[in-house]
Amino acid sequence: xxxxxxxxxxxxxxxxxxxxxxxxxxxxxxxxxxxxxxxxxxxxxxxxxxxxxxxxxxxxxxxxxxxxxxxxxxxxxxxxxxxxxxxxxxxxxxxxxxxxxxxxxxxxxxxxxxxxxxxxxxxxxxxxxxxxxxxxxxxxxxxxxxxxxxxxxxxxxxxxxxxxxxxxxxxxxxxxxxxxxxxxxxxxxxxxxxxxxxxxxxxxxxxxxxxxxxxxxxxxxxxxxxxxxxxxxxxxxxxxxxxxxxxxxxxx
Numbered sequence: 001x002x003x004x005x006x007x008x009x010x011x012x013x014x015x016x017x018x019x020x021x022x023x024x025x026x027x028x029x030x031x032x033x034x035x036x037x038x039x040x041x042x043x044x045x046x047x048x049x050x051x052x053x054x055x056x057x058x059x060x061x062x063x064x065x066x067x068x069x070x071x072x073x074x075x076x077x078x079x080x081x082x083x084x085x086x087x088x089x090x091x092x093x094x095x096x097x098x099x100x101x102x103x104x105x106x107x108x109x110x111x112x113x114x115x116x117x118x119x120x121x122x123x124x125x126x127x128x129x130x131x132x133x134x135x136x137x138x139x140x141x142x143x144x145x146x147x148x149x150x151x152x153x154x155x156x157x158x159x160x161x162x163x164x165x166x167x168x169x170x171x172x173x174x175x176x177x178x179x180x181x182x183x184x185x186x187x188x189x190x191x192x193x194x195x196x197x198x199x200x201x202x203x204x205x206x207x208x209x210x211x212x213x214x215x216x217x218x219x220x221x222x223x224x225x226x227x228x229x230x231x232x233x234x235x236x237x238x239x240x241x242x243x244x245x246x247x248x249x250x251x252x
Contacts, residue, residue, distance in 0.1 A: 037134035042143030044076025090142035138162025152182035169202035195231025
């Protein structure tokens with residue numbers, strides 16, 4: 001079952017009421033005494049239904065959940081559609097790019113809102129397991145970058161992260177510092193991948209991926225890193241990886 005809530009985020013964009021999709025597995029209604037981990041996902045409009053997706057194609061998670069009955073609750077958070085606000089909300093760093101101009105990074109505010117406003121509402125309304133060991137974060141592209149930020153800068157709150165095609169090119173040096181300076185607790189798990197057809201999209205991607213994987217492994221993170229053959233930077237490509245990352249995250 002998928003519910004849709006509307007949330008205002010005063011710290012980010014008070015005039016925009018964003019959709020939050022809460023997807024419970026089929027077993028949720030048949031096992032009323034069972035509590036579930038929660039995977040919080042960014043770009044929620046692109047996850048469940050093609051009709052809501054920004055580019056007309058979703059990850060098709062609604063069908064996946066119905067068929068596979070994963071052992072978790074999925075919470076998809078709609079991204080900000082105004083100008084460069086999505087990039088700002090998902091970026092841990094303030095930066096300038098030739099194509100996009102000045103981007104004020106407010107990822108810390110985004111994660112703070114998720115933890116202090118959204119998560120308590122989910123935990124109160126659903127049979128969630130609210131502790132760190134059962135609270136996960138994930139996304140693709142810029143959503144993958146903020147998820148990497150979440151699992152490192154807020155490692156006391158999240159124990160697993162899904163980072164699909166993370167936008168490490170935003171500032172590779174600061175990404176490396178972010179990982180190196182973080183306090184990583186035991187039993188931290190990260191799934192990260194990239195499509196072979198998108199490796200050349202940004203010049204810094206290859207070296208940044210290698211360095212990030214090295215740093216995560218050096219911090220004793222349980223890391224799954226993959227190059228998806230023929231994968232590109234699109235919802236259609238990320239949809240194909242759903243069964244893989246759900247197994248790697250221990251949710252299928």
